[in-house]
Amino acid sequence: MICIDQLTVRFPGFTLSDVSLRVEKGEFFTILGPTGAGKTLILESIAGLVPVSSGRVEVNGRDISRLAPEDRGVGIVYQDQALFPHLAVRENIRYGVRYHRQSLSDPEGRFDFLVDRLRLKHLLKRKVDNLSGGERQRVALARALAVDPKVLLLDEPLSALDPNFREDIREILKQLHAETGITVLMVTHDFTEAHFLAQRAAVLNGGRVEQIGSVRDVFLRPSTPFVAHFVGMKNVLPARINGGRADVEGIKLSVPAGNGHTRHIAIRPENIHICPEPSGTGEPNFFSGTVSRIINQGFYSDLEVDISGVTFRTVLTAGALMAGGVRKGKRLYLKILPEDIHLI
Amino acid sequence: MGSGELAVTKPAESFAGADRFIWLALASSAVVVAFILFPLIEMITQPSLDSMRETLSDRDVIRSIWLSIYTSGAAAVISLVFGTPFAYLLARRNFSGKRFVESIVDLPIMIPHPVVGIALLSIAGKNHWLGRFMQQIGIQVMGTVTGLVLVLTFVGLPFYVNTAKAGFEAVPERLEHVSRSLGASAFRTFLRVTLPLAWRNMVVGMIMCAARAISEFGAVVIVAYHPMVAPVLMYERFTAYGLKYSQPVAVWLILVCLFLFLLLRLFSVSVRKTA
Numbered sequence: 001m002i003c004i005d006q007l008t009v010r011f012p013g014f015t016l017s018d019v020s021l022r023v024e025k026g027e028f029f030t031i032l033g034p035t036g037a038g039k040t041l042i043l044e045s046i047a048g049l050v051p052v053s054s055g056r057v058e059v060n061g062r063d064i065s066r067l068a069p070e071d072r073g074v075g076i077v078y079q080d081q082a083l084f085p086h087l088a089v090r091e092n093i094r095y096g097v098r099y100h101r102q103s104l105s106d107p108e109g110r111f112d113f114l115v116d117r118l119r120l121k122h123l124l125k126r127k128v129d130n131l132s133g134g135e136r137q138r139v140a141l142a143r144a145l146a147v148d149p150k151v152l153l154l155d156e157p158l159s160a161l162d163p164n165f166r167e168d169i170r171e172i173l174k175q176l177h178a179e180t181g182i183t184v185l186m187v188t189h190d191f192t193e194a195h196f197l198a199q200r201a202a203v204l205n206g207g208r209v210e211q212i213g214s215v216r217d218v219f220l221r222p223s224t225p226f227v228a229h230f231v232g233m234k235n236v237l238p239a240r241i242n243g244g245r246a247d248v249e250g251i252k253l254s255v256p257a258g259n260g261h262t263r264h265i266a267i268r269p270e271n272i273h274i275c276p277e278p279s280g281t282g283e284p285n286f287f288s289g290t291v292s293r294i295i296n297q298g299f300y301s302d303l304e305v306d307i308s309g310v311t312f313r314t315v316l317t318a319g320a321l322m323a324g325g326v327r328k329g330k331r332l333y334l335k336i337l338p339e340d341i342h343l344i
Numbered sequence: 345m346g347s348g349e350l351a352v353t354k355p356a357e358s359f360a361g362a363d364r365f366i367w368l369a370l371a372s373s374a375v376v377v378a379f380i381l382f383p384l385i386e387m388i389t390q391p392s393l394d395s396m397r398e399t400l401s402d403r404d405v406i407r408s409i410w411l412s413i414y415t416s417g418a419a420a421v422i423s424l425v426f427g428t429p430f431a432y433l434l435a436r437r438n439f440s441g442k443r444f445v446e447s448i449v450d451l452p453i454m455i456p457h458p459v460v461g462i463a464l465l466s467i468a469g470k471n472h473w474l475g476r477f478m479q480q481i482g483i484q485v486m487g488t489v490t491g492l493v494l495v496l497t498f499v500g501l502p503f504y505v506n507t508a509k510a511g512f513e514a515v516p517e518r519l520e521h522v523s524r525s526l527g528a529s530a531f532r533t534f535l536r537v538t539l540p541l542a543w544r545n546m547v548v549g550m551i552m553c554a555a556r557a558i559s560e561f562g563a564v565v566i567v568a569y570h571p572m573v574a575p576v577l578m579y580e581r582f583t584a585y586g587l588k589y590s591q592p593v594a595v596w597l598i599l600v601c602l603f604l605f606l607l608l609r610l611f612s613v614s615v616r617k618t619a
Contacts, residue, residue: 047524048524049521049524068529068530070526075525076521078518078522080518082518082522084519084523095526096528143526147527
């Protein structure tokens, strides 16, 4: 269990302010956020590797805020793996074992288990310079887990890997978490990873926590415009909301009933449906607009459609784009279901 | 067509220009290399083998070369002991006034050598409390081996600290972080991670420190003319007997130094290969 209470870390030009979060025992928790949000700093604060200005860190109910990094029982795996270049794979994995002779009941058995699960047997004698990205990451995981840490901190463990290695490591992480039951706190900027691995997530922006909740909740019900944008709701628009009606710069939309505090609407691009004909005219949330920009993303294109001066972003497959003869300046009809509109 | 001609001739002209520049650079490089090597080669080849052999049987020469080597070696070892933690601190920590501290380290490189000697004597003499204290506990600086080592450490230390610091900076801090999180204390982390990755720089730093120390003259003649280190002996032979008698001493000193430095370099390279 990790409990962070009002953690503040100040660096010249950046402040991590009043971060509080709780990761339950055995949970897989992610911290999401863009580059520079302070995600790694949280991990390094828990591991005792950066000076903390104020706040408390507890692991399994014990205050570790004042302890040296080596006394915290916190394992950390960095994005660049940070393997010891002067040691072979086996020595890398066994590096910390000698400091945990008393606490480890069966270090050899644990070593064998990790080597087996992470498929490292054939690599044990190799120098770490000659390993692929995926292999390096597996060694780094084995090294951190070999000393049986109370919690495991993962700093973007997948983002530096090739796509095929990424899936492999993702599977391994899920399996290891299930088998060892270790508490994991992972930092990532990729929502798909969070979805696949974690139960709960915190979204960090500019050194502050914007939202904490189940991954599903954060994805479906973002609580701030930033989080909405971060989870892929590319249409985040300021709105005046009254009952089940929203006014976005003069455009009237039917929306779910709000709680009276909402200031924005947020819609995923894939929830804005394109109709070639004006067949739904008169229905709620049916608009006509002009294509103002097409951004080719390969298999699909992002479409910006201008409706009475307000730009909505939607998405169209490459096939549909060609079949419909969609080009800049073309007139289109858009339909948005009220239940697909999220109020913030 | 004017523009067409331009398009054709311009690249050819610029290539020719580049060639000319390369030739100029090569020529000036040759001058620099010759400037360094010519006098040295001449000096090495001028003394006859007989005079070289004769010099070798001169006990004063042997004693002075040996004194030069071991006092410089002592300076390198002292720099290693005191300079390593300092270099590590400079490589790893940011603090206000760091630039100032770094320029203090460089001071012995900047100031004129006789000034170094005078400065050290001014605190080691009877007129200073530290000098009086040192004399009370039996440490003599003026005209002693202790004084020599003191002076040579003073002039050689910056070379060790700067080279070792560069070595520590080249070790990613994350490796140390991981080591700490795996249970190793800061000291054990230094021994098991930082040292194995930076020791080559430390050896090179010691070589540079010793090389600087062995060539010191200006500060040495002020603090300890006797016992005579090789550069002082050479100077004395030169002023008393002329060029011919100082050359063989110089050649022997150069040969011994080259041999020692080569040995250390070879040692560090071979260890790297087997590591």
